[in-house]
Amino acid sequence: MAAPTLAEKQQQILAHEETLARQLALAVLEKPTPPIWMILIPIFFIFFAWKLKQYSRGLEDFSHHYLISRRRALEAAITAEETGKKVDLNALLEAAQAVPEEAKPLYRDWLSLLTEHYRSLLAAHGASHAALVRACYRDKTSYLLCCTSLARAELAFSKALVPEMQGNTDDLRDVIDRMEKALAQLHRQESEQIFG
Template sequence: MRVDIDQNRELILTNERAIARQVAGKVIDKPQLALWMILIPVFFVFYFFHLKRYRNGLQDFSENFLITRQRTLDAVWEATTSNANADLESVVELSDIPAGVKDQYRVWVERLADNYLLLIQASGGTYDELVRAAYKKKSNYLLGLKNLNRVEANFNQALAPHLPGDQESIESVIKSMQTSIKDLRRSQAEEIFS
């Protein structure tokens, strides 16, 4: 089967978008509708206001979650189409990451790029087929995911003190994100190699 780099890029991006939505759904709390809210119109309107904020929060989270991933994937795709090395330094420079965290960010971007390069050069018509073609065995894929999760966690931990807001809340969100990503990727690996 011929490798279709454009199709592979879209398959990878579609998968990353799905993961972003799933992580957002696990990290952001959805407002709960109580029966009594339906009976009191003011509270019912208040509920829908919070529901709209929740939906906007999901969208914003997903978009921000994808920024580095999409930039890295685009750099890998451009390099692959032009038979060059990916310009990962431009991905790093485009970010507004504090200087003290750039090294951890760079390592994460490089690991993402390694993963994307394997997938973009693989043969397959679905994301699952790309993963199977690129990694061959579940153990190889799980090892790759473990390394990716580790460098992403290192970056997030290094970034946390630089983020404005309550550090306890920030660390809680980061932990929730990392757990969600790890669980989703592991579940996905189980499905792909079942």
């Protein structure tokens, strides 16, 4: 069997990131549950159905936004692998025009780690995302250390954005905390599946 191409590895990595985004969205966003009496009164059940649709749209929006920087970083890593040059972090920063100036150094740090991770996976040999991770990181501890470094860098960046965001600061921090805990749990589960 031929070794996977860069495009195939890119699809494996992207599929993994999409799955992770969906799992994270499910862990962070609260699904509405109707009181039993609501089911008995059609007009209220219609309201619940609307809330459920909002929740579904929220899952999609969360996943979409979660993946924007990751898609860009993966594209930059692919370009770097194809050309043999370093990742152009300045171009990635320019593409993120909405990032406040104060948060750009933290965003750059996170993108640097993320593109390095992607390049490592792209350089590894394996027919699946799990095989790429095993080839690249060799053991559960090394992989979890990478995941932890990525999560810390992203968390620092996310926290730097809180003052610039609209909404209740405590609520925003609560969401960031839930994301941090859920992501750590998802990475532990994933590492168990990959390394046994």
